[in-house]
Amino acid sequence: MKKFLLFAIFCLSYLVVNAQQAQPIEMADEMRSSGKIYVVITTLVIIFIGLSIYLFSIDRRLKKIEK
Amino acid sequence: MKIIYKTWWKILTVILLLYTLIAGFLLGVPHLPILHETIRNTYFHVPMWIAMFTVFIISVIYSIKYLNTGNEKYDLIAVECVNTGTFFYVLGLITGMMWAKYTWGEFWSNDPKQNSAAIAFLLYCAYAVLRNSIDEEQKRAKISAIYNIFAFPIMVVLIMILPRLTDSLHPGNGGNPAFGKLDMDNRMRMVLYPAFIGWSLMAIWIASLRYRIRLIEYKKNEID
Numbered sequence: 001m002k003k004f005l006l007f008a009i010f011c012l013s014y015l016v017v018n019a020q021q022a023q024p025i026e027m028a029d030e031m032r033s034s035g036k037i038y039v040v041i042t043t044l045v046i047i048f049i050g051l052s053i054y055l056f057s058i059d060r061r062l063k064k065i066e067k
Numbered sequence: 068m069k070i071i072y073k074t075w076w077k078i079l080t081v082i083l084l085l086y087t088l089i090a091g092f093l094l095g096v097p098h099l100p101i102l103h104e105t106i107r108n109t110y111f112h113v114p115m116w117i118a119m120f121t122v123f124i125i126s127v128i129y130s131i132k133y134l135n136t137g138n139e140k141y142d143l144i145a146v147e148c149v150n151t152g153t154f155f156y157v158l159g160l161i162t163g164m165m166w167a168k169y170t171w172g173e174f175w176s177n178d179p180k181q182n183s184a185a186i187a188f189l190l191y192c193a194y195a196v197l198r199n200s201i202d203e204e205q206k207r208a209k210i211s212a213i214y215n216i217f218a219f220p221i222m223v224v225l226i227m228i229l230p231r232l233t234d235s236l237h238p239g240n241g242g243n244p245a246f247g248k249l250d251m252d253n254r255m256r257m258v259l260y261p262a263f264i265g266w267s268l269m270a271i272w273i274a275s276l277r278y279r280i281r282l283i284e285y286k287k288n289e290i291d
Binding site for chain 2: 024025037040041044045048049052055056058059062063065066
């Protein structure tokens, strides 16, 4: 009986220690899986596409002036 | 030099950066304490510095070329590359401060990396002051070219070497290699390296636009 108790305590303590080690580091996985991160990405992509179109238009205007 | 008038590499720039914007948020990253999702800042903060280095190196090359040939166009390229590089410098500093606030605790914690980055920034501010304080064109071009050639290695020593010799909060210092096994994996490299190329090309693009504007101004002044 004593041996069994000791064994059980060891098992439990091992579980507790293990649970502490395996505590996952908090990441925004859920936010991504729920899909809302796509909203942010779309916003960024829109801004970036806008900026690059703007740069291209400056490029074109410069080309005209250079001629 | 003809290449700055071509379009294909500008489209490549846009494609590379669009890829890093999308993949940078969606691809998996290592789960690390303290950093959490801010590890994705690596895709945007570090390329600012790489872009800055790219245009600064180009400006040094053209400063040397100017001193060799005396061609004013090379001087104009060198200046606009420094101007664009300084812009990316500011972006790198601000994004770094932002990141530091949420990982190191303070916007500015007088970390060796931050302090020497600030000092090196003053070096390039001094370049602008020096240039604007000389009226005679040839003298201005010559002196600023020489200054630029000396400022670059000092900047590299301040940013890349001195912080490495002491303890710093910044990765890559105090003996721990940045982009090593501890804080990086191959998934991240697949986004990071295209980001380096993309932002460097973006800096070159902006610098080339500025150079072309300056060239027009220069020719106009010559006629007047």
